[in-house]
Amino acid sequence: MAEPELVDVVVVGLGVGGEEVAGKLAEAGLSVVGIERDLVGGECPYWGCIPSKMMIRAANALAEARRVDGLAGTAQVRPDWAPVARRIREEATDTWDDRAAVDRFVGRGGRFVRGSGRLDGPGRVRVGEQVFQARHGIVLGTGTRPSIPPLDGLADTPYWTNRQAIEVEELPASLLVLGAGAIGLELAQVFARFGVAVTVLEASDRVLAVEEPEASEVAAAALRADGVEIRTGVRAERVDHDGGRFTVRAPGGAEFTGDRLLVVTGRRAHLDELGLDTVGVAADQRYLPVDDRLRAAAGIWAVGDLTGEGAFTHVAMYQAAIVVADLLDHVRHTEAGPDASGTASAVGGAVGALGAASGGTGPAGVSGGVPRADYRALPRVTFTDPEVGAVGLTERQARDRGLNVQVGVSPLESSTRGWIHRGDGLIKLVADADRGVLVGATSVGPAGGEVLSGLAVAVHAAVPISQLRHMIYAYPTFHRAVEEALRALR
Ligand SMILES: Cc1cc2nc3c(=O)[nH]c(=O)nc-3n(C[C@H](O)[C@H](O)[C@H](O)COP(=O)(O)OP(=O)(O)OC[C@H]3O[C@@H](n4cnc5c(N)ncnc54)[C@H](O)[C@@H]3O)c2cc1C
Numbered sequence: 015m016a017e018p019e020l021v022d023v024v025v026v027g028l029g030v031g032g033e034e035v036a037g038k039l040a041e042a043g044l045s046v047v048g049i050e051r052d053l054v055g056g057e058c059p060y061w062g063c064i065p066s067k068m069m070i071r072a073a074n075a076l077a078e079a080r081r082v083d084g085l086a087g088t089a090q091v092r093p094d095w096a097p098v099a100r101r102i103r104e105e106a107t108d109t110w111d112d113r114a115a116v117d118r119f120v121g122r123g124g125r126f127v128r129g130s131g132r133l134d135g136p137g138r139v140r141v142g143e144q145v146f147q148a149r150h151g152i153v154l155g156t157g158t159r160p161s162i163p164p165l166d167g168l169a170d171t172p173y174w175t176n177r178q179a180i181e182v183e184e185l186p187a188s189l190l191v192l193g194a195g196a197i198g199l200e201l202a203q204v205f206a207r208f209g210v211a212v213t214v215l216e217a218s219d220r221v222l223a224v225e226e227p228e229a230s231e232v233a234a235a236a237l238r239a240d241g242v243e244i245r246t247g248v249r250a251e252r253v254d255h256d257g258g259r260f261t262v263r264a265p266g267g268a269e270f271t272g273d274r275l276l277v278v279t280g281r282r283a284h285l286d287e288l289g290l291d292t293v294g295v296a297a298d299q300r301y302l303p304v305d306d307r308l309r310a311a312a313g314i315w316a317v318g319d320l321t322g323e324g325a326f327t328h329v330a331m332y333q334a335a336i337v338v339a340d341l342l343d344h345v346r347h348t349e350a351g352p353d354a355s356g357t358a359s360a361v362g363g364a365v366g367a368l369g370a371a372s373g374g375t376g377p378a379g380v381s382g383g384v385p386r387a388d389y390r391a392l393p394r395v396t397f398t399d400p401e402v403g404a405v406g407l408t409e410r411q412a413r414d415r416g417l418n419v420q421v422g423v424s425p426l427e428s429s430t431r432g433w434i435h436r437g438d439g440l441i442k443l444v445a446d447a448d449r450g451v452l453v454g455a456t457s458v459g460p461a462g463g464e465v466l467s468g469l470a471v472a473v474h475a476a477v478p479i480s481q482l483r484h485m486i487y488a489y490p491t492f493h494r495a496v497e498e499a500l501r502a503l504r
Pocket residue numbers: 026027028029030031032049050051052053054055056057058061062063064066129130131132155156157158176197287288317318319320324325326327328329330397
């Protein structure tokens with residue numbers, strides 16, 4: 015068996031979170047091994063956020079052109095998928111090649127190893143025949159994979175996950191989408207706008223079931239207007255593929271057919287592959303629990319989707335900054351010994367400088383120079399048209415927590431801009447009446463994700479509602495519907 019090689023830090027999984035942590039620590043002068051079995055950068059740049067938003071940009075251009083009729087004359091639109099597929103291949107993913115990302119990581123001072131990493135006892139990571147002993151810590155950033163429901167027959171069919179949907183070069187005539195969460199709705203609307211006959215099947219009684227019911231209604235109406243057939247309350251139980259078409263069967267004899275089937279029913283971390291048992295951590299959990307410094311166990315940090323704190327790139331980046339600060343703080347104390355003045359070694363010196371830059375004292379949520387994770391104002395955006403932005407708690411969540419809840423809703427047309435735009439949407443605010451602050455907000459509209467930013471500040475900083483009511487909202491912006499919703503709070 016190979017002798018373990020001593021390094022400072024091992025990062026397993028170089029997706030959004032892992033790549034950021036590994037790169038920053040390498041820049042700080044630590045010896046960092048980054049292990050990735052697929053593509054450096056992870057799901058977001060190759061099969062997630064970036065290519066899907068390129069598709070959405072193109073589909074929205076079609077929709078906007080179709081709005082010319084009745085507003086500015088007439089326009090004829092002939093959709094063509096070729097430029098979209100080309101852009102994803104050439105601009106977003108380099109034909110799913112991560113050479114540039116690997117070079118970027120190595121250029122920051124990291125050492126790259128291609129393969130599957132696995133814990134191999136305290137402080138150790140095995141990748142193939144190589145074993146690394148981490149002097150200061152191990153960071154797990156292994157993300158999630160699609161969670162495929164155990165439907166009869168499904169495993170034997172050539173169904174799509176988000177990966178095949180993103181890589182598609184030629185669109186099918188018809189598509190069944192299993193799952194009406196954010197990813198399912200975004201892709202359903204894109205393909206429908208390009209002329210695919212799309213049917214969305216959802217087991218819950220509404221689309222976007224984790225968001226406010228009012229948002230679900232607007233999103234469902236928008237997709238229906240694009241020609242998407244939405245069937246809620248459908249518990250698929252069997253899938254067949256006859257070599258050409260898919261059939262999804264539900265209880266009561268309901269059947270749905272399509273040329274392709276896209277399964278987007280959630281994502282799952284695969285803890286059982288990580289060797290967690292070798293360090294005394296249970297692997298039979300849905301996600302890897304972490305504390306507010308992203309520590310999962312002694313000497314082990316986790317970052318990104320794996321932690322179950324929100325499957326978003328912005329969560330992975332936010333957590334990465336905390337992991338970097340905490341790990342550097344840990345290194346500074348280890349290197350400097352009990353008198354941690356921060357100048358013990360070359361590495362300690364570099365770390366001292368970076369630690370001071372990333373930490374310091376002052377802001378709320380920062381303790382001992384290391385920021386603590388706080389998800390109260392976690393923002394999330396579903397990039398359908400209209401966009402569905404949300405932050406903090408929904409009304410249901412706030413009531414379940416026993417808060418003294420007040421709710422204010424205003425339709426987007428209550429703002430002059432919304433009326434001029436003829437765009438559907440709404441603002442919904444959820445307040446804790448006892449504290450006089452917003453604890454959640456939803457912003458649905460043509461720029462719902464952008465309007466969300468002010469609401470996220472309000473929830474994050476607990477800005478008193480009295481102050482929000484007495485600030486000035488620019489005329490005529492979509493934001494002015496927020497003022498109306500504040501007035502409606504009761
Ligand atoms: C279609 C789609 C659209 C999305 N759109 C958005 C969006 O608009 N906005 C947003 O914020 N988020 C979006 N997301 C979510 C976003 O992609 C994820 O939150 C983000 O990629 C999480 O980063 P991560 O580092 O946790 O994991 P990942 O990006 O999944 O990276 C994990 C990496 O670890 C590697 N790995 C796993 N196990 C091992 C192992 N044992 N050894 C070595 N390597 C391993 C994997 O190969 C992978 O590269 C979208 C996701 C999808 C699927």
